[in-house]
Amino acid sequence: MTIAAGGDRQVQVRTTKMSVTNILARVATSEAVKPLLLILVILIGWDLAIRMFGIPAYLIPAPLDVVEQIVLQWPLLLRESLPTLYATLCGFALSALIGIPLALLIASSRLIESYLYPLLVFSQSIPKVAIAPLFVVWFGFGMLPKVIVAFLLGVFPVIVSTVLALKSIDAEMIDLARSMRSGPLRTFLQIRLPHAMPGIFGGLKVSITLAVVGAVVGEFVGSNSGIGYLLQIANGNFDLPLMFAALFVLSMMGVLLFWILDAIEGLLVPWHESRRRDLREGA
Template identity: 35%
Template sequence: MAIPDTLASPAPAPVLPRGRLLPWRGTLRRILLPLVTAALVLGLWEALVRLRGISPALLPSPSAVAERLVATGPFLLGQAVPTTLETVAGFLIALVLGTGLAVLVSASRLAREALYPNVVFFQLIPKIALAPLFIVWLGIGTGSRLTFAVFIAFFPVVIATLAGLDGVDRDLLRLCRSVGAGAWRTYLHVRFPAAIPHVFAGAKIAITFAMIGVIVGEFITAQAGLGYMILFAASQADMALIFASIALLCGIGLGLYALTALAERVALRWYGG
């Protein structure tokens, strides 16, 4: 009696795509590669300082910086509070103003011709050269640092958002006009959702610029904050404290950047991107 083909040999197991077998591989690689690279750089730095006998007053080793960061951690965290709050406030103001101006310039040809060249002109001015003017006009308080942070974080948001609003598929815009959608409804449901990746591309740059603006302001006017601590440590030739403050600044910057990236993912999921 003949044996059916289906019983003669077992069916081959289905072959899953490689990405399904290791869905975490790409994420793990994106995490491990930067960490390994940073560890190698720190290891080379440590070896260079120890082997060459470089003075701590010139370049402290990473281990010395870590020890100082642990020893002064609570104090530096207290100094980080005003720096972080002013950075976040400046970033949010720049994000709102930059997005609003980009929408206005994209919607009105008159506004584009009147405002956009001036925005570009002010961007070409060296920002550090204008910092003393903000201090003269607004004093030595939080207002001058916040305004300066908004000033330098504003332009990336405008440019990136405008690129997203102007780059929408023209067929979609014709479809909106054919169904009678008004200009603002088209912006709300088509243009702005399509521009979300560009908005957050500018926001990721703006968050770093906002921190730079606050630190520059603290160099000049503040009596507290991580920028003030860096300047104070430099006056005392305390290189370990300088690097500890910079390390904490890097950690805060990475955290704020990660929150911006998380907000981007939430916005894209909200709009179905």
């Protein structure tokens, strides 16, 4: 009997311990905390590495220095991020407005596809960084070349994803539409387009992160404002903390834009397989 009682107590102790670790585990695995936790681990590793190996500040700055620079230079960073954001959004908007209709054309006709698609792939293989200076020569200093580079980088994933999404529709679904005597426009609006929405959003999400890269590349080669410009200045002055701070702001911009798109997708395409998990768990 005493053994049994002792056993019980042990079990009890274990369960309370379990519940504490459970709570910790739950906090640690919640969706919002996971990436932050990983960032924290990386920051600690970064700091430790600098201390242990004595890496000089002109090679890699300490994380605290970067944080300090972010706080100190916040007004500057914010001011310079606006032109970059503007160029990114313009390039992205162009990617969507031109890429999606182009994809519709390609998906609707074999003939157009055979003419246009190889050319698009060919043009995509040209490194944008290499031809960016050309746009400065053509369109001058300022906003336009940045927007064009952002567009050129952003448009390709939109086209590829949209074409794939439009083409991957069941023959039975098209038969269904035909059996209902639906015209091509109604079939497109009611069936083909909604069916392609998840794929289109997949392309848009890749596009917006590439548009950020495009805008910065544009600023590298011909601009006197923006995060790209700031990066070049910081690089020239060996101001590594400022450079890292600028990179941080840039990354945050990419993440933020991606999240916004993701939220819009959640509103427009709540039915897709990738979004049903929460509903299933709730059920």
